[in-house]
Amino acid sequence: MSSKIIQKYNYQKYQTNKVNNLRYYCLSEDLNVPSVTSIIRASKAEHYSPTQNKITTPMEIGDMMHKYLQHYLTDTPHSIIKTSNSFLAESLAQIVIDNLIVKLDEIWGSEVSVYYMDKYAGTIDLIGLYAGKIFIIDYKSSYKTRSIEELNDYFIQCAAYAIAHDWQYNTKIDSIMIFQVTRDGDFEQNIMNSNQMEMYKRKWFNKLELFYSESSLNGN
Numbered sequence: 001m002s003s004k005i006i007q008k009y010n011y012q013k014y015q016t017n018k019v020n021n022l023r024y025y026c027l028s029e030d031l032n033v034p035s036v037t038s039i040i041r042a043s044k045a046e047h048y049s050p051t052q053n054k055i056t057t058p059m060e061i062g063d064m065m066h067k068y069l070q071h072y073l074t075d076t077p078h079s080i081i082k083t084s085n086s087f088l089a090e091s092l093a094q095i096v097i098d099n100l101i102v103k104l105d106e107i108w109g110s111e112v113s114v115y116y117m118d119k120y121a122g123t124i125d126l127i128g129l130y131a132g133k134i135f136i137i138d139y140k141s142s143y144k145t146r147s148i149e150e151l152n153d154y155f156i157q158c159a160a161y162a163i164a165h166d167w168q169y170n171t172k173i174d175s176i177m178i179f180q181v182t183r184d185g186d187f188e189q190n191i192m193n194s195n196q197m198e199m200y201k202r203k204w205f206n207k208l209e210l211f212y213s214e215s216s217l218n219g220n
Contacts, residue, residue, distance in 0.1 A: 004073045004101070006128075008108045009169050014121060025113065025121035033115060036122035036160045039211045040153050062141045064089035065096070065181075066111070066125070069139065072097060073110040073126075092141050092181050099187055100137070100179050105129035114164040119208060124161045133175045136161050140180045145188050154178050155192055156207065159200035176200075 015026045022038040064080055068090050071078045080086050101107070107128040115121035126137040136158050140146070155176060162173040174194035181187045192200065 003075050005107050005109060008106075011109050011112045011114075014113045014115070025115060027115055027118075027121065031118055033118060033121050034211070036120055036157050039120060039160075039207055040157060042211055042214075043207045061085050061089045061092070061183075062139075065092045065141050066139065068093035069096060069101070069126075070110055073101070073107060088183065089141075091185070092183075095181050095185060095187055096139055096179060100189070101126075103130070104135075105132065112165075114161055114168055116160075116164040116167050119212075120160065120164070122157070122161050122164065124158075124165070127165070130175070130177070134171060134173045135175045135177055136165070136173055137177045137179055140178060141182070142180065143183050145180050145182055145186060148190065151178050151190055155196075155200045156204050158192075159197060160204045160208075162197065163201060163204065173197075 016023050016035070017026065017032070018024070019032075022042065023035040024032040024038075025035060026032050064086055067078050067080055070076070072093065080089075105128070107126065109124065109127050112124040112127055113121060114124060124136055125139050128135065128137075130137075138154055138158055140151075140154065155178065158176040158178070162176065165171055166173055174197050176192040176197065178190040179187065180190065
């Protein structure tokens with residue numbers, strides 16, 4: 001087995017840290033920028049708590065699924081302890097492999113960090129060519145398939161990643177896929193086209209502007 005990834009771009013890895021319960025990427029010694037997911041979370045209701053109504057396990061099934069996929073794509077070892085949850089995560093990862101990854105024309109990167117100016121950063125689950133187009137792909141595992149409305153923030157998140165990748169690497173990404181897999185083995189591909197992309201980019205910039213205006217008011 002060998003890496004499935006074509007090294008088209010020299011992707012960098014950035015350290016992350018938490019400040020006031022928000023995740024920041026350390027782009028350099030003097031520059032830390034907030035993560036896309038933290039900005040979206042901050043735009044939620046005032047009393048939102050990231051731990052509210054959340055049941056945790058030693059390692060979330062979704063996190064383990066991502067680790068299995070990273071292992072498959074990069075041919076690097078993992079240290080996941082075998083449990084009932086890990087067996088489930090591995091089976092979900094196999095569904096993603098069989099119904100998505102093997103159908104990609106090219107895979108450019110997995111768990112790819114990108115940033116935009118000095119404004120934000122984030123990590124793309126998967127980027128590559130699918131049906132001749134550059135796709136940013138986000139994997140989601142859950143108990144049931146989410147509706148398009150429930151995927152709204154994920155599309156905004158991926159639009160932010162597309163903006164950042166275009167800015168860093170001079171690409172023109174206009175396709176996004178949310179690949180959903182459920183605990184009972186069902187899966188669904190939700191694809192955003194170029195017209196929808198512009199709408200979600202606007203939604204992202206609105207959230208970004210609000211985040212920085214509120215940060216300024218709070219003296220951050």
